[in-house]
Every structure is written in C-alpha cells, then in structure tokens.
Amino acid sequence: MKVNLDINNRIYETYIDADEALLGVLRKLGYKSVKKGCDTGACGVCSVLIDGKPTLSCQFLAARAEGHKITTVEGLGKDADEIVDAIVSEGADQCGYCGPSLVLTTYAMKKELKNPTIEKIKHYLAGNLCRCSGFEGQLRGIKRYMGVK
Ligand code: FES
Ligand code: FES
Structure with missing residues (x-):
C-alpha cells in the first residue's frame, strides 16, 4: 500500500506492507539512527517521536503513522x-x-x-x-x- 509519511518535516511517498512496523520503514528510508533491539517492545532503542510523544517504532504499524509527525534524532x-x-x-x-x-x-x-x-x-x-x-x-x-x- 502507498502511504505519505511526514518524517522530520519532509514528506515521503512510499510503499509499505499493511502489517509492516514503522521501525523497518524508517531504516529503509535511511533513518539508521532508529535502532532495532528486542523487537518486542521491551528495550526502547527503537523509540521515535510521533506527534512529540516517545513511541516504540517496532510496535507501531507504519500505516498508522500517516497523518502524524514522525521525528527521529536527525530532526x-x-x-x-x-x-x-x-x-x-x-x-x-x-x-x-x-x-x-x-x-x-x-x-x-x-x-x-x-x-x-x-x-x-x-x-x-x-x-x-x-x-x-x-x-x-x-x-x-x-x-x-x-x-x-
Ligand atoms: S526494538 Fe526493543 S522496544 Fe522496539
Ligand atoms: S547500549 Fe551501549 S551505551 Fe547504551
């Protein structure tokens, strides 16, 4: 599916799987500061901000991020x-x-x-x-x- 993601105030039009976590999508788009650790919501190293709130990107569907502001440390x-x-x-x-x-x-x-x-x-x-x-x-x-x- 096609989504528009607002990452660090830049809009990316990209294709994702419906069940894909935001973590992998961000890394594919080059945001390698977003780290993969446990992948189960236990370690916090995949955290990004969504609308300013710390959010575990390994547990957050990329599809849900459309329409929200995603911030990585690069931003x-x-x-x-x-x-x-x-x-x-x-x-x-x-x-x-x-x-x-x-x-x-x-x-x-x-x-x-x-x-x-x-x-x-x-x-x-x-x-x-x-x-x-x-x-x-x-x-x-x-x-x-x-x-x-
Ligand atoms: S990778 Fe450990 S909480 Fe997301
Ligand atoms: S995990 Fe190595 S400095 Fe924190």
Whole structure:
C-alpha cells in the first residue's frame, strides 16, 4: 500500500506492507539512527517521536503513522547536540546504541515535565534500557539538562 509519511518535516511517498512496523520503514528510508533491539517492545532503542510523544517504532504499524509527525534524532538539530553534550560530559556514552532513543525521549520529557524531579525523570525514562552502562552516568547528564540538582 502507498502511504505519505511526514518524517522530520519532509514528506515521503512510499510503499509499505499493511502489517509492516514503522521501525523497518524508517531504516529503509535511511533513518539508521532508529535502532532495532528486542523487537518486542521491551528495550526502547527503537523509540521515535510521533506527534512529540516517545513511541516504540517496532510496535507501531507504519500505516498508522500517516497523518502524524514522525521525528527521529536527525530532526532535532541543536537540541540533540545539547542533550548529547550533557550526557557525554558525564562520561556516560559507551557503544552509543541506546543514544538516539535516549536523546529523543529526553527531548520529549523536557517539553512535557513542568516540574521535573529525579523520581519523575526515572519514571519517564524507565522504558529506555542501556546494555552497556549502569545508567547512572546518563542520568547525571540528563538531570543537568533538565535543571534538576
Ligand atoms: S526494538 Fe522496539 S522496544 Fe526493543
Ligand atoms: S551505551 Fe551501549 S547500549 Fe547504551
């Protein structure tokens, strides 16, 4: 089936299978920042933003994405740089596989949480797993980015 997908404010006319997940479609279109991990909704590395909300692209049908705004980390520009700088400055980044999804989720969290606390941040990020680190370094950087002591 033919769909029009709005990815990072660019419209793509593309053909998909009716049961195809958004994850594979985004990667086929060149958005390799969107990673495949568990493919079962458990790890979070495939997260993208749909209408600004973190969404697991492995669990989201591409056909459902038509008419919505899809954002990958390539679409964040300077905001992504700012978040990456905060995380890297804590020496947190290792293989980087979880990085794009973590950056996107942090970006959405900053917009959504009006009075962030460490508990709220941990709760928001609970679905984003990192297989390399204990997550403490990333958390320190993200706390700083969120303005939480
Ligand atoms: S690949 Fe989608 S949640 Fe793990
Ligand atoms: S840095 Fe390797 S998965 Fe997070």
